[in-house]
Amino acid sequence: MELCERIRTVNPSVTIEVTSRAKQMQARGIDVVGFGAGEPDFDTPAFIKDAAKAALDAGDTKYTPAKAGELKAAIAEKLKRENSLDYSPEQVLLTFGGKHALYNAFQVLLEPGEKVLIPSPYWVSYPEQVKLAGGQPVFLPAGPEKGFKITPDDILAHADGAKALVLNSPCNPTGVTYSPEELADLARAVLQTDLVVLSDEIYEKLVYGQTKFVSFAALDERLTDRTLTINGLSKTFAMTGWRLGWAAGPKEVVKAMATMASHQVTNPVSFAQAGALAAYTHQDAPAAVEAMRQEFERRGRHMHQRLEAIEGVRCVQPTGAFYCFPDVSAHYGRTFGEVEVTGSLDFARACLQTAKVALVPGVAFGADNCVRLSFATGIEQIDKGLDRLEEMLTG
Ligand SMILES: Cc1ncc(COP(=O)(O)O)c(C=O)c1O
Known part of the structure; x- marks a missing residue:
């Protein structure tokens, strides 16, 4: 059946795609650290x-x-x-x-x-x-x-x-x-x-x-x-x-x-x-929202500091939402495992395959030099994922 022109020019959501690929790997028993999700990890208040x-x-x-x-x-x-x-x-x-x-x-x-x-x-x-x-x-x-x-x-x-x-x-x-x-x-x-x-x-x-x-x-x-x-x-x-x-x-x-x-x-x-x-x-409600906000603030500061400490990674300090969006393009041109990295899509693929870390390629947001990491996940996960990323990039 032929689809109309209107839908043929529209791209599927890359963020949803990356998250589901990481979830599939997790379902196969692979220990993937997920920085892809655009959603709070907290439960809805009781x-x-x-x-x-x-x-x-x-x-x-x-x-x-x-x-x-x-x-x-x-x-x-x-x-x-x-x-x-x-x-x-x-x-x-x-x-x-x-x-x-x-x-x-x-x-x-x-x-x-x-x-x-x-x-x-x-x-x-x-x-x-x-x-x-x-x-x-x-x-x-x-x-x-x-x-x-x-x-x-x-x-x-x-x-x-x-x-x-x-x-x-x-x-x-x-x-x-x-x-x-x-x-x-x-x-x-x-x-x-x-x-x-x-x-x-x-x-x-x-x-x-x-x-x-x-x-x-x-x-x-x-x-x-x-x-x-x-x-x-x-x-x-x-x-x-x-x-x-x-x-x-x-x-x-x-x-x-x-x-x-x-x-x-x-x-x-x-x-x-x-x-x-x-x-x-x-x-x-105000106290429940404030408690989540404070925890996001703590995680965001930590993730930002850790990213900035990695050679060849530069990250603008997040002042809102729950994302870091570092420029990782200093690592383009390198090969990790079997992936030769020429842009953010390859970089994200290499991270998933080599470091078992899921993040979202910046090209999905119009910025191929960057990748998006969500800090809507616990501090231990943030440390585990960034240890792996650091090891992949500088180890
Ligand atoms: C900037 C922005 N606007 C809107 C939304 C839509 O969120 P929802 O449809 O869950 O309300 C999102 C979700 O990721 C978002 O990041």
Whole structure:
């Protein structure tokens, strides 16, 4: 059967592929250290699971128009309380993960061929989702020499004829977070253009050191009409498998995305919504989130220090999310085992075969000099994996 052009240009997610290859090796009894996963290793906090179990026991197993309203109101309340954003519950759409929110956003915003500015390195799904919506990704280079950040001039130089800009701070894969001042500078540039902004704030709670998180739309009231804020429960509450995300923004955009969702998925799973409601309203939630954040901070600092100590590895300090994104290109041209390394794909293959360490090639994120290591795993695993990597590279 012939597939349409639209899907033929789209690449499968490399991050999911690497993680599943490592899991297959582990299932065969091979001791692989996994740095591939983009998800917290913590269990979902008990009070969230209890709320979902109680909902199931109470027969909360039907379509959810009423429950969805309650959760949207709780999210609007969270946005006021934590993000200084004033949205009504009707301006919130519940989705199957932040990924689904982004997908629907591109679908309702883009005309065929319209350009979307994406800082590079980027999260794997942005360009593919733009292509699936018939749009055209345009990459704004933000390599390690720029601290993995774009500047106002980058926006102004590419805004002509572009429809949207994607911002992701804290960032997957670089672990970099824009300061409030840097974001305000970007906001001033955006306000000189006609761009709409998709602000992916899924890692908002995972910031480290002196880093402060601000929502992009809160920086200037003129941004509320042209910013769509994307978020979800996956990373903040260790709920990746629950598939719950959301978007908040201008009424007409959220309404159009809801129309799409009404033909696609209706609302997210009933008892998952009950868990999400507890996540946003339960008194124990802030402490549970803070405990996970502190542990990620400890691991991130440790992984960064260890990577920097390896010859030929240079790593920008992560200030958010749970990734290190070191430049390993000094080792390209070498051969490890049977693998001659010419780029990040070979490097990742060599790591898996020789060191039994799974990491993600940077080429998947538009940066072939780098590889991504997730520190959403215990300190002992981090040490074990980095001992092996160091031995492979310098032993
Ligand atoms: C930058 C970024 N945005 C969005 C998502 C989507 O997460 P989910 O669909 O689980 O909410 C992810 C997940 O890896 C991510 O890293």
